[in-house]
Amino acid sequence: MPSPTERNTRQRLAIREAIAASGMPIPPREIHRQARSNVEGLGLATVYRTLKLLADAGVITAVEIPGQPPHYELAGKHHHHHFHCRACGRVFEVEGCCGHFEEHAPRGFQIDGHEVLLFGRCADCAKLPERGRTTAAKRTTRP
Numbered sequence: 001m002p003s004p005t006e007r008n009t010r011q012r013l014a015i016r017e018a019i020a021a022s023g024m025p026i027p028p029r030e031i032h033r034q035a036r037s038n039v040e041g042l043g044l045a046t047v048y049r050t051l052k053l054l055a056d057a058g059v060i061t062a063v064e065i066p067g068q069p070p071h072y073e074l075a076g077k078h079h080h081h082h083f084h085c086r087a088c089g090r091v092f093e094v095e096g097c098c099g100h101f102e103e104h105a106p107r108g109f110q111i112d113g114h115e116v117l118l119f120g121r122c123a124d125c126a127k128l129p130e131r132g133r134t135t136a137a138k139r140t141t142r143p
Contacts, residue, residue, distance in 0.1 A: 014038040015050050016059065016074075025063040025071035025082065025091040063091060065117070081116040087125035094118060 018034035019026065026034075032047045051072060054060045061077075062070035065084050071091045081094040094116075101114050 010039050011035070011042055011046055012050055012054070014042065015047060016054065019060060019072055020074055024093060025073040027069050027071050029069075031072065064115075065091060081118065083118040083120065083122070085122035085125055086119055087121045087128075090122060092122060 014035035015031055017038065018031045021034070022030070028047055028051060029044070031051070032042065032044050035047065036042045051060065055062055055072070058075050060072045061075045062072055063082055064070055065082075068089070073093075077093075079097055081097060083092045083094050084090075085092070097116070101111055105111050
């Protein structure tokens, strides 16, 4: 009998597909909204339980954004960082890494990893006038 992390229920598959289809890290409520279109009656609590299960199994990775719930992306991607749009709230992957953080660490410290999070406005939001930017940008990301 397969373990709970190996079972591919309709709910689990819909949640994984929602994360994969997004192409960017997305928060649980957006995962819920997208997965619910494939699995009628899917509850938000089920999404949270499944996210924890998939993260513990190493299938997905949490992207931490200060002051927000974690966003999730598929695990196993190459090393990358993230950009958080303060206007629309979306999180984008940033390719490449400037590296060389050793020179910034205090003397005698050994770095074994790092996480870089950039903040600003995405290309879509940067095109909008300052007033009303957040509302207009959110409308474009939610059908």
